Amino acid sequence: MTMAGQTINDRLLAARHSLAGQGLAKSVCKATTEECIGPKKKHLDYLVHCTNEPNVSIPHLANLLIERSQNANWVVVYKSLITTHHLMAYGNERFMQYLASSNSTFNLSSFLDKGTVQDGGMGVPGGRMGYDMSPFIRRYAKYLNEKSLSYRAMAFDFCKVKRGKEEGSLRSMNAEKLLKTLPVLQAQLDALLEFDCQSNDLSNGVINMSFMLLFRDLIRLFACYNDGIINLLEKYFDMNKKHARDALDLYKKFLVRMDRVGEFLKVAENVGIDKGDIPDLTKAPSSLLDALEQHLATLEGRKVSAANTPTQSSSSAFGTAAASSKFDTTNGIDEQLKAQVLAEEEAAMNQYKSKVSSPTSSGAAGASAALTNPFLSSPPAAQAGQPIVDLFGAASAQPAAAAAATKASDDLLQLGNPFADMFDASGGGAAAAGATGNAGDGTAKYDGGAGSSPFDWGATDDDGGAAQ
Known part of the structure; x- marks a missing residue:
């Protein structure tokens, strides 16, 4: 075999088909020559045109391609698979329907081209290429078979x-049908990702053309996959326990496949595909998965392990609430879960408030805690009879006027002004009352962020704990 130009075998086979008047067979032969380049565009365009002609036998065309895939030469086999894939993508749907309905598949699970190694060896350029390309041919054939099976199962591509x-x-599909459709889509996507080539493997025009066709399919498959997952999450909180368990499993598999798709797209970027054609994959916030698992645990009657500290507990609770827009609904289960989260948060904050407002120390230690703790609205009783210390060395001023000048907005988080408390005058009760500011419960208000949507994939996960 020569690595450039058509071989004698190609010319003889084409002449034989011409003499026999087999124009379709000749076109298939031209598209699948032994020349180590991808099928030529003019031959592919003619075969696509043939699929739209009513007088062309689609079974005959498909069988000609399958027959060429049984050749011993890896280039002929690979180009027959590429031609078949091209007709699946751009040809008439009759071609896809025949492949899906017939038992004719590419039986290449054990294909291995040893001829080029035996003839050329390592010393001849391209002598080992057939041996290296054989694994990609087996994976490519498996994907095309899976693509046909998907069409057979779903009746659409x-x-x-x-x-x-x-x-x-998939965005408007009902939940029951969606749970049956997504596993089929996942199986086809898995078969495509198993092609698993690296940039240095794309060393000739044949595998390069197959990679471009796979890249085209991957972009469309993942867009369809993403639509299905969004629809699944929108219906998740209305599902029964069995469907919710299946949906959560599908979502976890989706997250794994996002990483594998990202690796495939990196290879595409390295080989020169325009970055504008490569989508930017942004993961959903991790709190979304937590919300889904917590909802399933509620349906199953399991208890979700709480965080050890009040801070962690409140962060987890608000992160969960913010992750799901379904908490705004009037569903009984969701409202119960929302009330439980809010109750846990309130209990945690009350426990924390009790610790900081009732120090266990007394005497000198209590006095020190009172002077340095901004959460205490007034000094301890042990400090009431002691003289006031002038911290700033200034002449005694009117404490009542100074206290009254304090505004609530000047207090940090409206928790009270510790310096105003220290300069409490013995006879200025009214002034002292004005100096304490707004020390109602010593807590800051938090916004749960319920308005955020778990389906804004490009948005970051807000903390949702801003003080007002």
Whole structure:
């Protein structure tokens, strides 16, 4: 075999088909020559045109390609798979329907081209190429078989369905059908990702063309996959226990596949594909998964392990509440869960407030705690009879006027002014009352962030704990 130009075998086979009047067979032969380049565009365009002609036998065309895939030469086999994939993507749907309905598949699970190694060896350029390309041929054939099986199961091609929020097929699918559809889509996506090539493997025009077709399918498959997951999450809080368990499992598998898709896209970027054609994958916040697991645990009657500290507990609670827009609904289970989260937060804050407002120390230690703790609205009783210390060395002023000038906005988090408390005058009860500021309960108000949506994939996970 020569690595450049058509071989004698190619020319003889084409002449034989011409003499026999087999124009379709000749076109297939031209598209799948032994020349180590991808199938030529003019031959692929002609075969696509043939799939739209009513007088062309689709079974005959498909069988010709399958027959060429049984050749011993890896280039012929690989190019027959590429031609088949191209017709699946751009040809008439009759071609896809035949492959899905017939038992004719690519039986290449054990394909291995040893001929080039035996003939050329390591010393000849391209002598080992057939041996190196054989694993990719086996994986590519497996993906095309899985693509046909997906069409057989769903009666549509995932790469050709409508996508998007308004008219997306998987975006508007009901929950029961969606739970049956997503595993089929995941199986096809897994078969594609198993191609698993690196940048240095794309060393010739044949594998490069197959990689471009796989990249095209991956972008469409993942867009469809993403629509299905968004629809699944929107319906998650209305599902029964069995469906919710299946949906959570599907979402966890989706997160794993996001990482694998990212690796595939990195290879695509390294080989020169325009960055504008490569989507930017942004993961959902981790609090979304926590909310889904907590809801399933509630349905199953399990207790969710609480955090050890009040701070961690409150962060987890508000992160969970902010992650789900379903907490705004009137669903009985969701409202119960929301009330439980709020009760845990209130209990944690009350416990923390009791610790800081009732120090156990007394005497000198209590006096020190009172002077340095801004959460104490008044000094301890042991300090009431002691003289006031002038911290700033200034002449005695009117404490009542100084205290009255203090505004609530000047107090940190409206918790009281510790310096105003220290300069409490013995006879200025009214002034002292004005100096304490707003020390009602010593707590800061938090915004749960319930308005955030778990489906804004590009948004970051807000803390949701801003003080007012």
